Amino acid sequence: MIRILALLLLAPLQAVAFTLDMPANATLVVEEVVGLDSYAMPTAAWTPAGLPVLTGTGEVRSQAWRVTALGLTTLQLLKPLTNQLTEAGFEVLFTCTADACGGFDFRFATPVLPAPAMHVDLGDYRFVATRRTVDGAVELLSLLASRSSSAGFIQIIRVGAADSAPVAAADAPAVCGVAPTPAPDGNLSQSLEDQGRFILTGLVFQTGSAQLGDASVMSLQDLADYLIANPDRTVALVGHTDSVGSLDGNIALSKRRAGSVLERLVTTYDIPRRQLDAQGMGYLSPVATNLTEDGREANRRVEVIITSTQ
Template sequence: MIRRLCLALPLLASPAQAQVLDFPSNANLQTEITEALDSYDLPTGIWDGTAIPTKTVEGALTRQAWRIEAPSLTTLQLLRPLREQLRNARFDILFECQTEACGGFDFRFGTEALRPPEMQINIGDFRFLSAERMSDEGPEYISLFVSRTAQAGFVQVTRVGVANEEEEALATTTAPPLRAVGAVEPLDLATRLEQDGHTILEDLTFETGSAQLAPTPFASLTALAEYLLDNPNRTVALVGHTDSSGSLAGNIALSKQRAGSVLERLVSDYGISRAQLEAEGMGYLAPIATNLTEEGRQANRRVEVIITSTE
């Protein structure tokens, strides 16, 4: 059971009007950090090439990581109900962005985030929001960092403001379960690419230290090949990822080799034009699961496909 927390979101000036973020009942609190007095560099803009614009705020600080058992939802579907709750509680949205529009990799690692496995941030699919409101007690600030993996959605909540003596909850889980409307079967690869601009080739497997695909056919490659043949003007990047075993330089080289082996299979077995493909490697810099377990390491050994054409 989720325990009630020691901070409140007071509505206007009256503690009796306390407002909480209400997560869906299929959400679980993974971790919480509280400080009676601390500071937080609240992001207020996108990565500008050297840094993220921030506003340093001070007060009682709470950070939480939530896991929502709804793998088919988009980051927008995860964020939208929480954003509306903040607006209804008279917060002003200071800043909001999505993935590359935030600054991508640089934004993800340029601001404070709780560590996996409690909080998972996929650098290819995340949203960020910061908000503030004023009351007689003083200013209050909230930020939401939302991402998802193939298994679940994740939300980090950071709140800075005046401590509430009545020990109201920062967040509860009384809202209905959050599900994708009408989602019975997972979206096919072509739909995921068109909808999200990227997807994981989930049935590919790589042993630690190996860049070779098994000689058997893979359904994800068949689906990707069909998509590329149907859309000859589309170009994609195949991006390899590894677990954290070994050095960064070695893993970047290995991950690029894995992506390259997928590229060669698409060319040789499916007749895909090399002009539609490129291969890159990220090493262990973009995990989607913890590297502390074998299951997590296996999930991190993957190849993603990202649409790179602009038309």
């Protein structure tokens, strides 16, 4: 893993203890405390040269929270917490969302508590890095938010001197969602033109099922817009799975899921069938290790690839 490092040995925090007020409908799922360790907090987006980080050494506290509410955006999850941090004297060093962070590369280059405690949708997450200094005492604190179809997830990592104060506690009013919001759009057109492929984000399938959820998906709208603007282009939708189960079963499931996406493009977005094909690779083309839940989640995807030759 390539990282661009800045090292910071943190001074004691005795007089600057701080506890975030989490919404009342948030539940602490897991907390890990390491008395003396280091945390490499990202301070910029992923680049081919690596991930710029600020590394702090001291007590590292990591929490994963689940917020039970439908339709919450990652901005709704983090904005109240970011406001608390700035009011307490923290400086926001860096903030980004999914594709702007670096997508897959950023997600797997920074520490994340394991699923199911912390769920991260590779196409729909938000990150905030903060720092404050009071009388020479320095504290680093990062926030990472993502969501599933039924809940929001927030990870908090703080590094500093040992402190009895919790990182966060559910003392604030409940936060409520609005109508479900699609995952943020990536630069689909540029990725297809430059790389010939793009991972469609925001797709929701029931476990073991090829039925595509009813919610609108921004990446499908982007793909439809691209195909309408380029009527001579043809693409293949390629389903992928994790390595749980047999190869034949996974190939069949991944092809059915790709077929569901094809049908959605035809019936909802009026894309001609002649521009589309659906295939399945099963677990033969992973983008991450299948040894972890996060890796298996990343491998369960549908990609679009250009099949035109001109």
